[in-house]
Amino acid sequence: MAAKKLGLKQRYALMTRGLDWETTYQPMDEVFPFDKFEGIKITDWSKWEDPFRLTMDNYWKFQAEKERKLYAVLDSFAQNNGQMGVSDAKYVNAIKLFLTGVSPLEYQAHRGFAHAGRHLRGVGPRVAAQMQSLDELRHVQTQVHTISQYNKYFDGFAEFRHMHDRVWYLSVPKSFFDDARSAGPFEYMVAIGFAFEYVLTNLLFVPFMSGAAYNGDMATVTFGFSAQSDESRHMTLGIEVIKFLLEQHPDNLPIVQKWVDKWFWRGHRVLGLVAMMMDYMLPKKVMSWKEAWEIYFTEAGGALFQDLERYGLRVPKYADVATAEAEHMSHQNWSIFYQYTHAAGFHTWLPSDEEMDWLSEKYPNTFDKYYRPRYEMWREMEKDGKRFYNNALPQLCTTCQIPMGYTEPGDPTTIAFRSSEYKGDRYHFCSDGCKDIFDNEPEKFSQSWLPVHQIFQGNCGGATVPDVLAWYNMNVGADNMDQAGSPDQKIWDAWKTKQEKVAG
């Protein structure tokens, strides 16, 4: 008689449990040296429940299928010159920001989960962290492959890896992950698994990929959704980490709460780049940053934190401030990049009348009052041949590393400044959220690699802007400056003229 087929739950238990053993040559604490110093108390690792009961054999099967589909699309995208079919040449700048700012984070996530998968003592989370580590490696590889097609025709892509480690605004996402990866394994899991993957990742990927679809970028949509199909598993791992830690011991709650507060705020700051991309960089816009925030933080985050209340976990500190900032963040960020276009690895422009009307409609409380007048003034200056460049190096927030251009909560005409003293030095912050993070870990954050400080200390190629840009490997006059007059725009215009001729 044939054996009865096992149910999914039994199969999963058999395939994932009992894979580990108690070490005898070395004490367990020496084999797993990092899972105690953070103060997290685990009494029973076997209580770990992975809600996606995905076994390794199915994992390989599904991932192979995803790759086959993705590479079929990439192949036809290249064959059919898909780069010519996007909505507008400006769109390509969003992809530059993605490759230089986000793709290297996928690699960091790969490294981080490999580390967590090695150093967590329980077999359940180790298997899950191992799968995620492989996913993240796949993400960076597929993104580099996909975007390489754009690199054949457009500037700003070629030095993405070199730039990620050096360019001033790229230190914002880079330092975010450096911070997570230099923390203990539990903080890493809460930072990336929970705060980033569960609470915030939708804000990055869903509007971004939907935006790519809307702007005719078939290749990016495909890698985006292919990566995103792993994301549900990552989100589930993130929430499982939180529940597991909170169920294991009541002493874990204050530690976890502090991490949730910290990583929510850090994530919110990094996502300012996405806010700007959605509101300013997509020629055809899908939804505003504010709308995305309402759907993915207010609504989805609301349900989540309501669910976690039973453990005593509360909504992250300053969530209300972040929600209020959704009215301002994209405008303030785009303004920073417009002023520093000479030092940025993508092109900038002023919004057209049509785009400004869209922004007024999406931001009725703030756009016409605070931001339209600024753009109109800059437009006048451009007409008079006096395009505005900010030639001073900005003061940076020690925590998030963003130039100090954000305004006071409730007072959008006053720049917010906070500061703390540590061992006789004064450190500056853009917000209460960033100041709190520093005050909790001053020894760590006082060592931040701040791009402007490094320039002034002579560590970035020299004392002048051209020296620093050379050190960035920036192709000056091609990678940087306005979209209008760029080589990107020229090649695009040439394609379009040719297409019109063919069409008669």
Next chain:
Amino acid sequence: MVQIASITFQNTDEARPIIEAVKADNPGLRVMDMPGAVKLDRDDSIVIRRESVEERIGRDWDPQELHLVLVSMAGNVDEDDDTFTLSWSHA
């Protein structure tokens, strides 16, 4: 405050029968169409049934095949051989 369970699929030929099954099995479902993706929302819970999907595609279907077309979701996951459930309630 009512907690919304949510699932987002790619808008592809492979996902469409699953989306149709979810629509049929979850009264009160709200559908949000985005370029390239479809977000399905419902108060408290959403269920996907193997049988309903199989009826539409005419072959055996393993609920884990969801992994191929899933974009995002909200709610606690419970998965077995016949159903995939997202919900905020605690039994």
